[in-house]
Amino acid sequence: MNATPEDDSAASHRSAPYGDSGDGATRAAGTPSAASIRLDGVRKQYPDGTVAVNKLSLSVPAGELVVLIGPSGCGKSTVLRMINRLIEPSAGRILLDDEDVxxxxxxxxxxxxxxxxxxxxxxxxxxxxxxxxxVPRLLGWSRSRIRSRSDELLDLVGLDPSRFGRRYPHELSGGQRQRVGVARALAADPVVLLMDEPFSAVDPIARARLQEEFLRLQEEVRKTIVLVTHDLDEAVRLGDRIAILSQGGRLEQYDSPATLLGEPASSFVREFVGADRGIRRLAVTPITRDLLNPLPTTPLPGSLPRVALGSSLYDALATLLTTNADETWVTEGSEPVGLLSRHRILSIDYPADPVG
Known part of the structure; x- marks a missing residue:
């Protein structure tokens, strides 16, 4: 099954203000800091005859974050490791921009x-x-330049270099070690970032915080990222697009989180995303003006909760439930622009699942 994103501009990216090319020379101004990835009929068959991935075709635009997800043994980590050739593909091509890896x-x-x-x-x-x-050390950077880059990236991932730079890994928490791992991966300004279950080894509270910080970081560096996870909520939260794989690395669907949750392409996808996909869909559906009731002409109680225009319907519903309110102000900046009701959120017309 082939998959090419409909709109490569969905993740238009900017060049990083720092970094190096692979040979250690300073990257020229205007040179992209992210590369597109294209898998063309990629196959991996092991000597015992096991086919881990079979004829997978997939395109990842430069600057996008694509999540690979699927049941255990579906080949998602194998795909990741074929991109950087930790595992050699048996057939097919893998292109970074136009270069066959x-x-x-x-x-x-x-x-x-x-x-x-x-x-x-x-x-x-x-x-x-x-x-x-x-990696900068392997590329032959000077000691002062490595120090400057390390400090810059530690600061970027939320670790004060003066406090953490001289510590050893055993002196850090799990979340702090994960931040250091991300900083190390970005050190030489790579065109692609591969992440294999990066947040699964930390507790749920730390994981949510790391995910939030990672989204902020991606806004800063705008790399092409392929991330493997087994956690659908993580995939929905982080991915610009999600690729669902089944056994043998078969691509079942490749879409934005909202499309994947709202319009599953097959019974396999529908079962994989679960019966509660309607709730997950709220997390990727923003509050827009067309969902709002107009501002009232008579005063309403000042105790109504507030949510921001553009935040998710999931957040709005959570606010209404925790405050036991039927309506919430929706604000743009500090100004109310309308009202959103609990009934309106729950009555949004999504495509129905087929019966039987």
Whole structure:
């Protein structure tokens, strides 16, 4: 099954204000800091005959965050590792922009691709600062430049370099180690960032905070990111698009979170996203003006809750339920622009599932 996004402009990106190309030379102004990815008929078959991925075709526009998700054993981590050639594909092509990665030196390729894994993989005998500077050091950067870049990235991921730079991994919490892992992956300004279950090893509270901070970070650096997860809520929250895979790396659907939840392409997808997909759909549906009742001509109680225009219907419903209110002010900046009722949220007309 082939999949090409309908609108490559959905994640138009800006060049990073910092960084290096793969050979250690400063990246020229205007050179993109993100690359598109195209998988063309990619297959992985192991010597025992097991087919992990079979003829997968998928396009990821530069600057987008695409999530691979599916049941255990569907080949999603295999796909990730074929992109940076930790696993060699048996057939097909993988292109970064127009460059076939199977014809590129794998060591040089991996220095251009950031990689973040579940258990981080920091070097325990090195300081945080030294860990972040791993790839720049391999690229031959000067010591002062590595130090400056490490400090810059630690600050970017929310770790004060003067406080954390000289610590060792065992002196950090799980969430802090994960932040260091992300900083290390970004150190040489890679064109692609691969993330394999990056937040699964931390507790739910830390995971939610890391996801929020990661979205903020992506707004800053706007990399092309392929992220593997088993958590559908995480996929919906983070992904510009989600690719659902079934056994053998078969692509069942590749769409935006809202489309995937609202219009499952098959019974497999419908079952995978679950009967509660209507609730999840609220999390990716923004509050828009057409959903609002007009401002009243008579005063309403000042105790009504408030939500911001553009926030999710899920957030609005949660606000109404926790305050036991039937309506909420919707504001733009500090000014009310209308009212949103609980009834309006629950009566939105979504496509019905087929019967039987």
């Amino acid at each position: 199977t014809e590129t030196d794998p060591v040089q390729l991996r220095r251009r691709i950031g990689y973040v894994i579940q258990n981080v993989g920091l070097f325990p005998h090195q300081t945080v600062q030294a860990n972040v500077g791993t």
